Amino acid sequence: MFKVLISDPISDMGIQKLYDAEDVTVEKKTGLSEDELAAIIGEYDALLVRSQTKVTPRIMEAGKKLKAIGRAGVGVDNIDLNAATERGIVVINAPDGNTISTCEHTFAMMMALARNIPQAYKKTVGGEWDRKSFVGVELRNKVLGVIGMGRIGSEVAKRAKAFGMEVVGYDPFLTEDRAEKLGVKLGTVNEVSAQADFITVHTPLTNETRGILSKPQFELMKQGVRIINCARGGIIDEGALVEAIDQGIVAGAAFDVFVSEPPTADHPFLNNPKIIVTPHLGASTIEAQENVAIDVSEELLHILRDEPFKNAVNMPPVPANVLSKLQPYFELGDKMGQFLAQMVDGAIGEIIINVSGDLADVDTQPLARYIIKGVLSPYMGSEVNIVNSMHLAKSRDVKIERQKSSTTKGFTNLISLTLKTDKEEKTIAGTLLNGYGARIVQVDQYPVDIAPAGNILLISHTDKPGIVGRLGTLLGTNDVNIATMQVGRKVIGGSAIMVLTIDKPAEKAVIDEIAALDGLTSVKKIQL
Ligand SMILES: NC(=O)C1=CN([C@@H]2O[C@H](COP(=O)(O)OP(=O)(O)OC[C@H]3O[C@@H](n4cnc5c(N)ncnc54)[C@H](O)[C@@H]3O)[C@@H](O)[C@H]2O)C=CC1
Ligand SMILES: O=C(O)C(=O)COP(=O)(O)O
Numbered sequence: 001m002f003k004v005l006i007s008d009p010i011s012d013m014g015i016q017k018l019y020d021a022e023d024v025t026v027e028k029k030t031g032l033s034e035d036e037l038a039a040i041i042g043e044y045d046a047l048l049v050r051s052q053t054k055v056t057p058r059i060m061e062a063g064k065k066l067k068a069i070g071r072a073g074v075g076v077d078n079i080d081l082n083a084a085t086e087r088g089i090v091v092i093n094a095p096d097g098n099t100i101s102t103c104e105h106t107f108a109m110m111m112a113l114a115r116n117i118p119q120a121y122k123k124t125v126g127g128e129w130d131r132k133s134f135v136g137v138e139l140r141n142k143v144l145g146v147i148g149m150g151r152i153g154s155e156v157a158k159r160a161k162a163f164g165m166e167v168v169g170y171d172p173f174l175t176e177d178r179a180e181k182l183g184v185k186l187g188t189v190n191e192v193s194a195q196a197d198f199i200t201v202h203t204p205l206t207n208e209t210r211g212i213l214s215k216p217q218f219e220l221m222k223q224g225v226r227i228i229n230c231a232r233g234g235i236i237d238e239g240a241l242v243e244a245i246d247q248g249i250v251a252g253a254a255f256d257v258f259v260s261e262p263p264t265a266d267h268p269f270l271n272n273p274k275i276i277v278t279p280h281l282g283a284s285t286i287e288a289q290e291n292v293a294i295d296v297s298e299e300l301l302h303i304l305r306d307e308p309f310k311n312a313v314n315m316p317p318v319p320a321n322v323l324s325k326l327q328p329y330f331e332l333g334d335k336m337g338q339f340l341a342q343m344v345d346g347a348i349g350e351i352i353i354n355v356s357g358d359l360a361d362v363d364t365q366p367l368a369r370y371i372i373k374g375v376l377s378p379y380m381g382s383e384v385n386i387v388n389s390m391h392l393a394k395s396r397d398v399k400i401e402r403q404k405s406s407t408t409k410g411f412t413n414l415i416s417l418t419l420k421t422d423k424e425e426k427t428i429a430g431t432l433l434n435g436y437g438a439r440i441v442q443v444d445q446y447p448v449d450i451a452p453a454g455n456i457l458l459i460s461h462t463d464k465p466g467i468v469g470r471l472g473t474l475l476g477t478n479d480v481n482i483a484t485m486q487v488g489r490k491v492i493g494g495s496a497i498m499v500l501t502i503d504k505p506a507e508k509a510v511i512d513e514i515a516a517l518d519g520l521t522s523v524k525k526i527q528l
Pocket of ligand 1 (some may be wrong): 073074076095098099150151152153170173202205209230232256282283
């Protein structure tokens with residue numbers, strides 16, 4: 001039974017799938033301090049959060065069973081992604097479900113700002129009928145600057161066009177083509193700053209976006225510009241904004257987010273009549289909360305059940321066409337990695353993955369994650385998974401090389417895997433055989449046909465009469481039943497290999513006895 005902890009308020013309707021799952025129990029405990037969360041997180045397989053819970057390295061360290069952290073929303077700046085990746089914890093978000101709500105909140109803020117609605121409301125309910133202090137501006141014919149033209153920024157731009165605004169946008173990934181489709185003029189941050197009457201930001205908070213609008217940009221802006229931030233506190237420098245308002249450059253600002261949330265009572269935004277604020281409400285609609293909770297719950301179930309999932313934040317996305325081609329080979333890759341790692345002696349220094357056939361048409365990085373996981377798992381057990389396998393290999397200075405070649409040796413696809421250790425270099429090759437499934441078809445220079453599963457003995461010996469018989473007798477006396485057996489050699493009387501699948505793992509004492517047989521050079525026990 002998987003245990004899921006929900007530590008922020010999340011729509012009950014949206015997480016119904018989790019409640020309904022027979023293999024999952026759900027517990028809700030909101031408003032926990034870091035100490036309180038650290039004390040209980042060890043019991044849970046998954047944690048579901050919004051933006052309040054700070055998922056620090058300490059929480060992950062205490063979360064020994066944590067397999068996944070789900071973020072019911074977009075921004076994951078409250079989750080330490082590096083710490084999650086190092087520990088093999090998948091972090092998923094729900095990137096699509098709150099786009100429209102946040103876009104609409106941005107518009108609500110822009111209009112409230114243009115017409116002084118919060119300030120006018122306050123006076124009116126206070127008993128004053130003040131019409132002259134709140135003369136606003138129209139949006140029509142104004143220039144809207146949008147920094148960050150992703151999901152939310154693009155939706156804001158579309159609506160701005162409907163309001164008769166001209167839009168100038170900046171986003172390092174915005175192509176001329178897409179800008180044209182959206183009817184948006186492209187500009188740099190400084191050009192946007194200089195041309196706009198309203199500026200709204202819709203980027204994540206990163207080292208590049210922190211303070212993207214600061215003193216130098218405010219100095220370029222038109223007198224009377226209005227600024228909106230419904231993305232993340234810190235993208236617009238809070239101090240520089242207050243200064244620009246005092247200097248009369250900025251006529252007003254609308255903020256949904258703060259550098260530190262909630263802001264302290266003396267925060268300069270809270271008593272400035274030109275700044276309107278909301279408490280991080282962008283995604284707070286019934287619809288958005290249901291959408292993100294549904295999306296994240298479905299993904300969590302996939303991860304817990306070891307099924308394919310799509311919105312991992314700490315793994316590169318895999319396009320659907322690549323996934324459909326590679327997915328059948330994931331298990332083979334994992335097993336080949338395990339097989340070869342148990343075959344070699346010495347410390348692994350380099351892993352070379354070579355693919356040929358149809359597989360060579362696509363980016364093999366996702367397959368490589370499975371292969372590396374397989375290579376490392378005999379040493380690291382369940383500590384390694386497809387999220388952290390690359391990271392763990394690199395952090396141990398293991399070189400990973402991915403190659404493609406055109407020789408398939410008669411197979412439709414072939415994966416060839418080489419491990420270089422400080423003592424030796426070994427290669428195996430595997431494929432999926434139509435109707436037969438995964439097969440290892442080559443061990444070093446010997447052609448073989450091995451289903452990569454169960455208990456395998458890999459024996460190197462000299463090709464001479466009697467060895468097979470002696471080995472069979474020895475295993476029989478020790479009550480080890482041979483299921484399949486293959487012998488491979490290049491020349492008569494030369495070096496040869498034997499591959500046996502046996503019905504139960506051979507004890508160490510039996511392996512030692514086999515190793516002592518005359519004519520044997522090595523015996524390796526491989527468990528898959
Ligand atoms: N206030 C709220 O409640 C909510 C806030 N958000 C925040 O809104 C932001 C945007 O969300 P989405 O549009 O869904 O994300 P998105 O990933 O679709 O868009 C972000 C865009 O920012 C762009 N970007 C990244 N670095 C940039 C830079 N240096 N300069 C300019 N553009 C840059 C990216 O290329 C991307 O197009 C996120 O920070 C998210 O956390 C999202 C939902 C609710
Ligand atoms: O999705 C996002 O990035 C948000 O900022 C929404 O945050 P919330 O889930 O409302 O705490």
